Amino acid sequence: RELTIEDLPGVGDATAEKLRESGYDDIMTIAVASPKDLAEISGIAEGAAIKIINAARKYADVGNFETGEEILNKRKEIKKLTTGSSNLDNLLGGGLETQSITEFFGEFGSGKTQIMHQLAVNATMPVEKNGFDSDVLIIDTENTFRPERIIQMARAKDLDPDQTLERIHVARAYNSHHQILLAEKAADMAREYRIRLLIVDSLTSHFRSEYVGRGSLAERQQLLNRHMHDLLKFGTIYNAVIAVTNQVSANPAVFFGDPMNPIGGNIVGHTATFRIYLRKAKAGKRIARLIDSPYLPEGETVITITESGITD
Ligand code: ADP
Ligand code: MG
8 A cells, every 4th residue: 555644653634634735745745845844834843844754755765866868868758839929939949848837927918818828729739730639728717718719719720610629628716726626637637638738827816816915825825836736747747738827916115127026926936947927018019038947048039919819
């Protein structure tokens, strides 16, 4: 039988429940946790947390070094999904990567939802046309999914609009817990359909409106953290692109430079591998800026939103 977290000495039912709620639901996750985080989340003393972590390290296979060659081989399975704009694809080194989370953040109307629609259409395209020949999951938290827009974009790519719509599966999330639940359920869908793209539009809106005030910030960040890790796990297991959107809030303390900050701060920033900041420009133009990429240079480019979708 596989060990569960209850098998760890010092983890009773109540502690196990708290750990699970915060996303520490297997031995490995606890083995690599920091004692301080674990203590804070489960309400145990830091000394006790250290003992639990040490026990978890004994059971978990933590010390796996891989050679650069092994990692390179794994990375060869990574596929890149086109955004429709070759400018933006180039900025991203070819498109959105599978096995990673790509976050688009920007003000209302900056084009985040438009890009999500385009990615959904592109993922359904045949491999010969640069697509993934895949079904798509969309978790829609703001009720902004529009099948009419999919039809326009599908026609522009010479795709059958009905067939395209059939491959895009949309779930409306009514609150943050529902959103988390839907992300967990995504795996059930992936067993039935070939899913290579999972979209959450928007990642943060429910969290932002439900957890207001300083007192609830820690809980919000914990839940967001867990949600992001669920998404990343899905991306890794199914070799899927994870695309999420995020709003910005103005930081009044910033006097120089751009005062707009993405919601969710470090938690979202650390888990998303690629972050793209969208700004409005003239007419249908948008400026897309790549931020904090692990191996691509920072930079920006211009994309256009038209009736046919996202282009240069
Ligand atoms: P966000 O999700 O960042 O709030 P959206 O993706 O909803 O923003 O972007 C909305 C903008 O997209 C509109 O203001 C408009 O400029 C553009 N847009 C939406 N539909 C079309 C269309 N059919 N043709 C051209 N532009 C469109
Ligand atoms: Mg939107």
